[in-house]
Amino acid sequence: MKALVLCGGHGTRLRPITHTSAKQLVPIANKPVLYYGLEALRDAGIEDVGIIVGDTAAEVRRAVGDGSGFGLRVTYIEQEAPLGLAHAVLIARDYLGDDDFVMYLGDNFLVDGLTEVVDRFRATRPDVQIMLTPVADPSQFGVAELDADGRLVRVEEKPRSPRSDLAIMGIYLFTPVVHEAVRSIKPDPRGELEITTAIEWLLEHDARITSHIVHGYWKDTGRVEDMLECNRLVLEDLETRVEGHVDERTDVVGRVVVEEGARISGSRLVGPLIIGADAVIKDSYVGPFTSIGPDCLLADTEVEFSIVMERSSVLGVRRLRDSLIGKDVAIKPASVTSTAHQLVLGDHSQVRIA
Incomplete structure (x- = not known):
């Protein structure tokens, strides 16, 4: 079993930090958030990891190297632009071959690790296994709808009127059947190939898709407040x-x-x-x-x-x-005593002055 870790994207919600740094390398308790994911994959028994990289490829390569420091074998896969999660699967076809794989978004933080999730998938081997968690504002995520028996019946990407509060976490487990799905779907109006569209295609073609609701701590660390909350959680231990x-x-x-x-x-x-x-x-x-x-x-x-x-x-x-x-x-303070504030700020900065 392999892993596909996504480290592309522009990290717009963490600007200006991400103007000069990969969002996956912003530190939590002085360790890049990406490292927590790589360690979780290793602890789940996965040794081969393909990392999708984009504009920040050089920085990610310097931080991770060949993966040996994590007990992994890492292969880098260049993505010309952040064209969707399904596009990442599409361009990784040669690397993934006919192996099952975990797709993991490199800026996700899951406190309980991945071992139980991967073990469940290996034991039952559905075509797709997705992870769900209740959130306050599901319209910001891919959203899953389950029937009365807990079976997946629909997924939607950032719906205006969500049918449930179950967000699809940035952790997916696939068998090779997903490759046909990502080849068959069309880009959305933004030009991206969405993984939720591929999962919908698989639902329509009677693939066996299981879901698991996670009630433990998970964060998409795309916002400053999420980074600070994860930092607090790790420091607690x-x-x-x-x-x-x-x-x-x-x-x-x-x-x-x-x-x-x-x-x-x-x-x-x-x-x-x-x-x-x-x-x-x-x-x-x-x-x-x-x-x-x-x-x-x-x-x-x-x-x-x-x-x-x-x-x-x-x-x-x-x-x-x-x-x-x-x-x-x-x-530092201004050079002269004054009631004025002197600021030099980059694009997308936020300042609150008492």
Whole structure:
């Protein structure tokens, strides 16, 4: 059994972060969200992974390499443009051959892993197995409708009037019958080949499709608030580990990780939180559910419930909360005393000023 991991797409909902970074590589607890998916595939007994890449191919290749660091064998498959999930299956035909496979969206986060899901599929081997979860706003997802016996009767992509609250998660399990379906369907009005259209085609052709409702934690990490929520969830399970230097003037409360080379002085750390390798924290407060990336600098600052990515600095700021700060960002007070704010912001930025 193989896996097909999708790492294309433009990540428009995470702009401006994704103007310069792949959305699948935005970190949760200082580890790219993609890594959690690759580790889950490995733990489910899958060794061969094809990764669909697009504009951010070089960055994904640098982050994942040949897959050996995860115990995987990785093959990269170039996609000219994000033309739909079914298009990804279409262009991966030669790689997938006649093997069963898991299709996994690289920006998905599933806390319970994939082992149980894959084992169930291997044991029963339907033509298609889809994962469903109740959501508050199903119109933002592919939506499944089940009959009274729990059988799938219809799927729709982002319907205006959803027939159920069951969203189709970004995890699909297929036998080779799906290849005929993706060859047979037509693009939608946006020019994309939707996987929901392929599943509808298979329903019409009497394929055996099973569904499994997941009540555990799952997120499509396409929005800032989703990233922060996943970060909080992972940090909840931290165990204290201090490999860097924490001086005697620093108070440490709760579960805190300080990576090797980090230096903390005159500060207060209230976990759960993680501070990356070679970061420097001086005279600052770092509060719960915060991830500070490698090589960051915080001085005379307060940060909580936030993600600060690598090599960024936050100096003399009160207080940052519920924030996602990208790489190589500098945040500091204005150079003169003033009631005005001075901002230099990229496209699609969001700022809330108290």
